Amino acid sequence: xxxxxxxxxxxxxxxxxxxxAERGHEIHLITPKVEGIQSVKVYQINPKVSKLSxxxxxxxxxxxxxxxxxxxxxxxxxxxxxxxxxxxxxxPFVVSPWGSDALIFPNxxxxxxxxxxxxxxxxxxxxxxxxxxxxxxxxxxAPQKINIIYFGTDIQKFKPREKSExxxxxxxxxxxxxxxxxxxxxxxxNVESLIESASLVLKxxxxxxxxxxxxxxxxxCLKDLANSLGILDSVxxxxxxxxxxxxxxxxxxxxxxxxxxxxxxxxxxxxxAMACGLPAVITDFGDNRKWVExxxxxxxxxxxxxxxxxxxxxxxLKHEDVRTEFGIRNRKIIEDRNxxxxxxxxxxxxxxxxxxxxKS
Numbered sequence: 001x002x003x004x005x006x007x008x009x010x011x012x013x014x015x016x017x018x019x020x021a022e023r024g025h026e027i028h029l030i031t032p033k034v035e036g037i038q039s040v041k042v043y044q045i046n047p048k049v050s051k052l053s054x055x056x057x058x059x060x061x062x063x064x065x066x067x068x069x070x071x072x073x074x075x076x077x078x079x080x081x082x083x084x085x086x087x088x089x090x091x092p093f094v095v096s097p098w099g100s101d102a103l104i105f106p107n108x109x110x111x112x113x114x115x116x117x118x119x120x121x122x123x124x125x126x127x128x129x130x131x132x133x134x135x136x137x138x139x140x141x142a143p144q145k146i147n148i149i150y151f152g153t154d155i156q157k158f159k160p161r162e163k164s165e166x167x168x169x170x171x172x173x174x175x176x177x178x179x180x181x182x183x184x185x186x187x188x189x190n191v192e193s194l195i196e197s198a199s200l201v202l203k204x205x206x207x208x209x210x211x212x213x214x215x216x217x218x219x220x221c222l223k224d225l226a227n228s229l230g231i232l233d234s235v236x237x238x239x240x241x242x243x244x245x246x247x248x249x250x251x252x253x254x255x256x257x258x259x260x261x262x263x264x265x266x267x268x269x270x271x272x273a274m275a276c277g278l279p280a281v282i283t284d285f286g287d288n289r290k291w292v293e294x295x296x297x298x299x300x301x302x303x304x305x306x307x308x309x310x311x312x313x314x315x316x317l318k319h320e321d322v323r324t325e326f327g328i329r330n331r332k333i334i335e336d337r338n339x340x341x342x343x344x345x346x347x348x349x350x351x352x353x354x355x356x357x358x359k360s
Contacts, residue, residue: 006075
């Protein structure tokens with residue numbers, strides 16, 4: 001098949017398009033930014049063009065799609081990329097909400113109209129969480145159009161490994177028990193709750209270290225918070241970890257924590273940590289309870305509750321056997337239910353069926 005994607009930059013887009021390119025399909029990608037995508041014909045939207053009106057960009061993208069003449073058009077994120085796909089008038093057209101574009105963006109009459117327009121024009125909608133289906137239907141999506149396809153985890157890449165003493169020495173945690181967060185340093189991910197809980201944990205387990213990966217607008221504020229609490233030496237801000245280094249980083253830690261206030265489905269970072277055999281302590285939102293069974297493979301904690309978060313971290317730090325047991329269960333969960341290769345295989349079958357339906 002010839003498949004054309006309209007999608008934002010990022011690891012999700014990269015992994016999605018590369019899978020189908022490796023399967024031998026002809027892949028075209030229209031995107032604002034390109035970063036190391038192999039075997040794919042990329043059409044980068046000129047940064048100067050991005051400053052022009054959305055209508056002008058829509059015309060450019062529509063002309064590109066006409067030139068490419070794909071068998072199927074697939075947009076990731078309802079707005080703006082799904083909107084560009086809908087305005088191209090090409091069919092069959094697939095759109096995949098990523099979360100906030102379905103849950104948060106439709107907060108005004110105009111934004112709701114835009115989302116409804118895209119969903120109506122789509123021949124198929126995929127999402128990676130059950131709790132997104134109802135909002136989509138409220139916005140006018142026909143139930144029979146909606147398919148659950150998880151982004152999935154590369155279980156061949158993300159798997160348990162021996163701890164890297166080199167990594168632990170480089171970031172200054174050495175033999176200390178360690179807790180890692182991989183969420184973006186933005187308000188939505190509420191990393192401040194982890195910093196506040198760290199001050200409580202350190203009273204019980206003073207040798208513990210907290211590794212804060214990622215970048216974002218909250219970075220300076222979070223560092224100031226750690227400093228004001230007197231725990232800056234125990235909190236290690238390591239910036240963005242390259243994806244190819246992430247499996248070894250995760251395997252070198254003891255506990256994974258996510259304090260996010262919202263997720264579409266199971267977040268990629270949580271799934272990757274679980275695949276690497278880490279116990280997970282995550283917030284009670286969306287589909288999280290469907291992935292992490294409280295007290296069985298990890299812990300679910302209330303939103304914005306540093307005390308509850310600290311209690312679970314302390315328990316895990318003091319019980320290595322429980323950490324190991326939880327980690328083994330998490331690995332099995334990802335292997336069985338969030339395998340990237342299985343999910344993309346499902347998507348490939350859906351593409352084939354949709355293309356055949358339109359050809360007939």
